[in-house]
Amino acid sequence: DTGVSQDPRHKITKRGQNVTFRCDPISEHNRLYWYRQTLGQGPEFLTYFQNEAQLEKSRLLSDRFSAERPKGSFSTLEIQRTEQGDSAMYLCASSQLAGVGGDTQYFGPGTRLTVL
């Protein structure tokens, strides 16, 4: 399978704990995105990388959130001191920025976070 993969698929944690999610993009893709999606809403942009550089962060991304893409391949999203409001599906997407054409993003299956 050469699609975007995310790990874990489900995470249950207690309020105040730290959690880390991993995303493995499609291998030749240079852009990687993180989104958050709550029930009944569309995905909300959190941040994106072009290669290893984090180029944009949403205002939604508080200081408790940090994302890395150390070698321009996989990425991690860490949430520190989780709160119940962090409960959501966290989606990762990747794309290959080309000279022409739109930025077509391919999504992973998501990580469902539940904060108790």
Add this chain to the structure above:
Amino acid sequence: LAKTTQPISMDSYEGQEVNITCSHNNIATNDYITWYQQFPSQGPRFIIQGYKTKVTNEVASLFIPADRKSSTLSLPRVSLSDTAVYYCLGPRYTNAGKSTFGDGTTLTVKP
């Protein structure tokens, strides 16, 4: 922030053609228009992308008028398995990668 507008929900019957329209008044010159399909507990799946006029692939057609302020996703002969949420991906800031999803259109296909 640039935003798209879609109908919240639509109903259809098996075998019918379904057209979902999205408004994106703030689209920039270099923006493409992309549509995604999402089933419960799954990530969005790319359906089709276009810049102007008409694009067709094996699952859908995309119609974009000359002013590009709207687009229409056309699904021919829908089946029960097409029941899903459909998102029109909004314009992004020029030179940035931020992509804005709206709340999507929930399509329910009935037998």
